Structures are given as C-alpha cells and as structure tokens.
Amino acid sequence: xxxxxxxxxxxxxxxxxxxxxxxxxxxxxxxxxxxxxxxxxxxxxxxxxxxxxxxxxxxxxxxxxxxxxxxxxxxxxxxxxxxxxxxxxxxxxxxxxxxxxxxxxxxxxxxxxxxxxxxxxxxxxxxxxxxxxxxxxxxxxxxxxxxxxxxxxxxxxxxxxxxxxxxxxxxxxxxxxxxxxxxxxxxxxxxxxxxxxxxxxxxxxxxxxxxxxxxxxxxxxxxxxxxxxxxxxxxxxxxxxxxxxxxxxxxxxxxxxxxxxxxxxxxxxxxxxxxxxxxxxxxxxxxxxxxxxxxxxxxxxxxxxxxxxxxxxxxxxxxxxxxxxxxxxxxxxxxxxxxxxxxxxxxxxxxxxxxxxxxxxxxxxxxxxxxxxxxxxxxxxxxxxxxxxxxxxxxxxxxxxxxxxxxxxxxxxxxxxxxxxxxxxxxxxxxxxxxxxxxxxxxxxxxxxxxxxxxxxxxxxxxxxxxxxxxxxxxxxxxxxxxxxxxxxxxxxxx
Ligand code: XMP
Numbered sequence: 001x002x003x004x005x006x007x008x009x010x011x012x013x014x015x016x017x018x019x020x021x022x023x024x025x026x027x028x029x030x031x032x033x034x035x036x037x038x039x040x041x042x043x044x045x046x047x048x049x050x051x052x053x054x055x056x057x058x059x060x061x062x063x064x065x066x067x068x069x070x071x072x073x074x075x076x077x078x079x080x081x082x083x084x085x086x087x088x089x090x091x092x093x094x095x096x097x098x099x100x101x102x103x104x105x106x107x108x109x110x111x112x113x114x115x116x117x118x119x120x121x122x123x124x125x126x127x128x129x130x131x132x133x134x135x136x137x138x139x140x141x142x143x144x145x146x147x148x149x150x151x152x153x154x155x156x157x158x159x160x161x162x163x164x165x166x167x168x169x170x171x172x173x174x175x176x177x178x179x180x181x182x183x184x185x186x187x188x189x190x191x192x193x194x195x196x197x198x199x200x201x202x203x204x205x206x207x208x209x210x211x212x213x214x215x216x217x218x219x220x221x222x223x224x225x226x227x228x229x230x231x232x233x234x235x236x237x238x239x240x241x242x243x244x245x246x247x248x249x250x251x252x253x254x255x256x257x258x259x260x261x262x263x264x265x266x267x268x269x270x271x272x273x274x275x276x277x278x279x280x281x282x283x284x285x286x287x288x289x290x291x292x293x294x295x296x297x298x299x300x301x302x303x304x305x306x307x308x309x310x311x312x313x314x315x316x317x318x319x320x321x322x323x324x325x326x327x328x329x330x331x332x333x334x335x336x337x338x339x340x341x342x343x344x345x346x347x348x349x350x351x352x353x354x355x356x357x358x359x360x361x362x363x364x365x366x367x368x369x370x371x372x373x374x375x376x377x378x379x380x381x382x383x384x385x386x387x388x389x390x391x392x393x394x395x396x397x398x399x400x401x402x403x404x405x406x407x408x409x410x411x412x413x414x415x416x417x418x419x420x421x422x423x424x425x426x427x428x429x430x431x432x433x434x435x436x437x438x439x440x441x442x443x444x445x446x447x448x449x450x451x452x453x454x455x456x457x458x459x460x461x462x463x464x465x466x467x468x469x470x471x472x473x474x475x476x477x478x479x480x481x482x483x484x485x486x487x488x489x490x491x492x493x494x495x
Contacts, residue, residue, distance in 0.1 A: 004330040004361075012324030014309070015348065015357045016478055021469040023452025023462075032445040036364045036456045037342040038071055039252055039280040039301040042227060044365060045069035045217040046441055047456060048355070049344060051369035052076065052231035052256050054401060055393045056378055059089035064377040064433035066090065066226035069217030069441075073254050073367075074230040077396065077406045080241045083230060084248045090228040091249040094202070095215060096176045097193065101203040105131035106138055106158035110146050113157060117143070124190040126200050127161050137192055137200040139163045169194050172201045179204050221251060229282070231256040233408035234264035242272055252280035256409050258307060258315055258397065258421065260284040261291035266298045273299040285346060287323035289335040302342045304367065305332045308421075310347035311370040312395035315410075315421045326361050333362025337464070352443025359444075359459055360451070360468060369393070374427035375436055382429055389429035395422020439494040 004013065036047040046069030050057045054077040057065075062072030074086045092099060103126045104113060117123065124142040128135040139161035149155050168186045170179050172195045183191050183206050193202040219227045229252035230245050232238040242253055253272060255265050260283050272281050283295035284304025292303055308315030308322030316322040325348045333343040345363035349355055349371050358366045372378060373393035380392050396406040399420045410421050430436050451468065453459035462468040473481065483489060 004327055012327040014324040014326045015354045017472055018326055018357060018470050019473050020360055020451055021471060022450045025449055025452055027454050029445050029449045031454060032448045033455045034444060038365050039282060039342060040340060041280055042252060044071060044219055046437065047365035049073060049365055049367040050372045051367055052254055053369050053396050055380055056369050056373050058379045059086040061377045062090045062228045063093050063226060066219045066228065067215040068433055068437040069219055071219050071227055071229055074228065076231045076233060077401060077404050080244050084244050087228055087230055087245055087248045087250050091225050093226050096208060097202040097204060099202050100133055101126060103128045103131050103133055104157055106156065108157045110149055110152040110155050114152065126192050126203060127157055128200055133200060136198055137164050137194050140167055140190060140192060142189060180209055183209060227251040229254055234268050235408055238268060239271060246276050246279055252282055254282040258285060258410050260286045261294050266294060269298040269300055286332060287328035289331055292332045292335055296339050296341055300341065302344055303332060303336055304344045304346045305329050306346035312422045314423060318419060318421050326357065329358060329361035329363050352440050353447065355444050356447030359456055360463060362460060362463055370427055375430045376432045390426040393427045394424035397421030398424040400424045
C-alpha cells in the first residue's frame with residue numbers, strides 16, 4: 001500500500017501497473033452488489049457515469065445510462081437552450097412511451113408520406129392539426145390505409161386515415177402496463193396517448209412491447225423520473241446556464257475543468273451551493289490532496305479525479321501536468337473519505353478490469369468516455385472504414401471540439417492561439433447500452449468475487465483495513481497478463 005502514498009512514493013502508478021491479489025470466495029457472482037455513491041446524496045446501482053463530451057453524452061446516452069442504473073452527464077458544448085432541452089428529454093422520459101413521434105399533417109400527400117416512411121422506417125404516423133407533436137390529434141395513418149391508392153400525389157392523408165373518433169387511444173397518465181394491455185387486447189400497432197382535451201402527448205408502438213421490460217436498476221428521483229447530470233464551465237455566463245439547468249430539473253451539475261483548483265471554480269461552486277441547496281455539485285478535475293482540499297472547502301458533493309490520462313488526452317504531453325490515474329485516485333479518495341466526499345474515477349478506463357481497479361483504489365464510481373462512445377446511444381452516426389463499423393470520438397480539448405466552445409475547460413477561451421490538449425478519432429461499434437452495460441457490470445462483479453468482496457462498500461472497507469492486497473507488475477508481468485504467444489486470435493467480448 002505504501003507504494004501509492006504521496007509521501008513514500010515518487011512514482012505514479014496506473015491501472016495496468018497494478019494487479020489485485022485474490023481473496024476467498026464464499027458467495028455467488030449474482031450475490032455481488034455494486035451500489036455506490038455518485039455524490040453525497042445520489043447513489044447508483046451501477047457505478048458507471050458517461051463523460052460530458054459531445055461524442056458521448058446527450059439525452060439518448062443519459063436515458064440509456066440511467067435505465068441501466070448509472071447516470072449520464074450532458075455536455076455543455078452547445079447553447080444553454082439546447083442543453084436544457086436535452087436535460088428535459090431525460091427528465092420527461094417514460095419507459096415505453098415515445099414522446100417525440102414523427103407526426104404528419106392532414107394535408108400531407110401520400111407521396112410525401114412515402115418519403116417520410118422510407119427515411120425513418122416507421123409504418124404508422126399520428127395525424128395532428130399542424131403535423132407536430134403536442135397538437136390536436138386528428139387520426140392515425142398506417143401503411144394499410146395507403147396500400148391500394150394509385151394517385152399518391154393527388155390523395156392526402158386526411159382522405160385515407162383512421163379518424164380520431166374511430167381510434168383506440170388512451171388518456172394521459174395511463175400506466176405503461178395498462179397501455180400495453182390495451183395494445184394486446186385490441187391488436188393495434190400504435191396506441192396514441194392523448195390529453196383530456198384531445199392533444200397528442202405520446203405514442204406507444206406494438207413493436208416496442210418486447211423492449212418495454214422493466215429496468216430494475218434504473219436511477220430515479222423521488223418522483224420516479226430518471227436522474228441526469230449536466231456540465232457547465234467556469235465563466236460568468238455559466239451562472240445563467242446553471243440556473244436554467246436547475247429550472248429544467250437537473251439532479252447534479254459537474255463543473256468541467258481540466259484543472260479544478262482554480263479561483264473561478266471555487267467561486268462558482270460556492271455560488272451554486274448557496275443558490276441551489278438541493279443541487280448536487282461535482283467539482284474537478286483534481287489529482288492531488290491539496291487540490292481536493294480546496295474544492296471540498298468550497299462545498300462540493302463529489303470530486304472528479306483524472307488529469308491527462310483519458311484515451312484522447314494530450315494534456316500531459318502539452319502541459320507536462322497530470323498524474324498517473326491509480327496514484328491519483330488512491331491519494332484523493334483516501335483524503336476525501338474523511339469528509340464523506342465520493343470520488344469519481346474519470347478517464348483511462350478501457351475494460352471491466354480497469355473499473356475494478358478504480359474501485360480498489362477507493363473510487364466510488366467510474367466515468368467513461370471512449371468505453372461508451374461507439375454505442376448506439378452516443379451522438380453521431382456510424383460509418384465504415386476498411387470494413388469496420390465506427391463512430392467518431394474526440395477530446396473536448398481537440399481543436400475540432402474547441403471550435404464549438406469547449407476551450408473554457410482548458411482556460412483557453414480568451415487566448416488568441418488555441419493549443420490542443422486532445423485528439424479527434426474514432427472507436428469501434430459496441431452495440432446498444434442495453435447489452436453492453438450489463439456485460440461491463442458482470443465483468444466487475446466477477447472481479448469483486450475473485451477478490452472476495454460481496455459489495456463495492458465491502459471492497460472499500462477491505463482497502464482501508466489493509467485486507468485488500470495489490471502488487472506492482474513488471475513490464476514482463478504485464479505482457480504475461482495479456483493475450484500472448486498466439487499466432488492470431490479473435491476477441492469476442494460477451495454473449
Ligand atoms: P476516456 O479515457 O474514458 O477519457 O476516453 C474520458 C475523459 O477524458 C477527459 N477529456 C480530456 N482530457 N484532453 C484531455 O486532456 C481532452 O481533449 C479531453 N476530452 C475529455 C475527460 O475528463 C473525460 O471524462
């Protein structure tokens with residue numbers, strides 16, 4: 001243990017340098033629980049957080065993460081209005097209810113409808129007075145309504161649709177189970193949900209029924225709405241942003257800065273804690289006890305730890321500043337624990353094993369960028385390169401991202417020369433969070449089982465009692481711990 005301590009070590013170690021020694025197993029892998037604090041007042045059943053980056057977390061990712069028991073931090077490289085809209089989408093989300101269905105106008109010609117259908121792939125569309133969601137529902141038009149119409153330019157939707165008085169609808173406030181029962185009973189493909197006054201508020205699709213399973217781990221607030229976090233910067237105008245995010249119902253705000261121990265950050269943290277006593281405020285990033293102390297004194301509810309160690313980071317190369325991640329977490333977490341402040345291990349996570357090691361170093365939860373980029377839920381479209389399906393992933397300190405305004409994270413907004421502290425690249429397709437997060441979680445549970453800790457809480461207790469043991473790995477040991485000696489191999493992650 002001494003190897004990690006600030007005073008006795010002049011070497012920084014990271015995840016790959018260390019290996020945990022196994023303990024004794026007296027429980028099954030399914031008995032392992034991972035519940036951990038994200039902040040002083042928010043706990044997660046899955047200790048995973050998606051990074052506030054513009055190729056990682058917008059509403060879809062935040063919804064997916066919260067459903068799987070983690071949480072997403074919506075990035076702030078967009079206007080205040082756009083960020084508020086993303087937060088609102090998460091807070092308004094109701095599993096199984098489509099709250100932004102594509103609608104059409106009664107005057108839309110069938111030819112036009114054919115085009116919409118071919119681009120979005122849906123078969124049935126609600127018809128509303130002005131073709132928008134939230135307006136008066138007039139009917140529903142499905143493929144069968146249009147099948148034998150030959151004059152597709154001259155025929156409008158209103159001539160073929162099923163009119164609202166013949167439609168099966170459900171009233172706003174209906175529970176998902178009851179709505180699903182109606183779909184089963186009536187054998188309908190789509191069930192519009194309408195307000196008392198007949199305005200369309202949501203839609204349920206028969207094809208989604210199977211997907212509408214329960215999410216027992218979901219991260220929810222007292223009103224049963226999904227929880228969501230959002231990031232802000234440290235400029236004066238970020239106070240306006242924070243106020244708007246709080247009004248939209250955000251649960252936590254992350255002050256996003258590569259070097260968190262700044263007077264700007266101390267000021268905005270103090271201001272938020274004073275203005276919004278119920279809001280959870282996360283400060284960072286920090287890698288030393290001294291930095292952590294200053295932010296804890298300002299009142300943060302959690303600390304984000306990591307500097308220059310992310311997969312897309314060049315901060316250590318450019319600024320010669322940062323710290324190897326295992327040492328950073330170990331020292332900050334041991335210190336923050338005395339104040340009851342949880343620690344978020346941010347960056348450098350490339351496998352479930354790295355998450356286990358982050359928890360072993362004392363982190364409460366892990367924040368991931370590259371690991372979650374390239375899922376269906378991350379922003380951007382997939383593309384192919386040399387036959388491999390990819391999505392773009394870029395550092396918020398890359399020139400590309402800074403052009404859009406993220407330079408404040410690196411205190412570069414007033415500078416005439418923009419110095420990149422990150423790169424822009426791509427990552428491989430990982431499918432949906434729906435299967436990917438459970439794979440990560442199961443991997444972490446296996447890790448805790450091998451160590452002999454039945455919960456994340458117990459793991460931390462073992463760390464601080466000295467029961468948990470580590471070794472450093474030599475370069476040869478690291479090679480030995482990876483796949484080696486094969487001519488070729490194929491890596492499949494899970495089934
Ligand atoms: P991973 O390794 O998960 O790292 O991809 C994500 C974390 O990296 C940080 N980040 C950056 N750091 N330059 C940096 O030095 C950058 O351009 C950059 N962009 C993101 C951030 O903490 C994120 O959560």
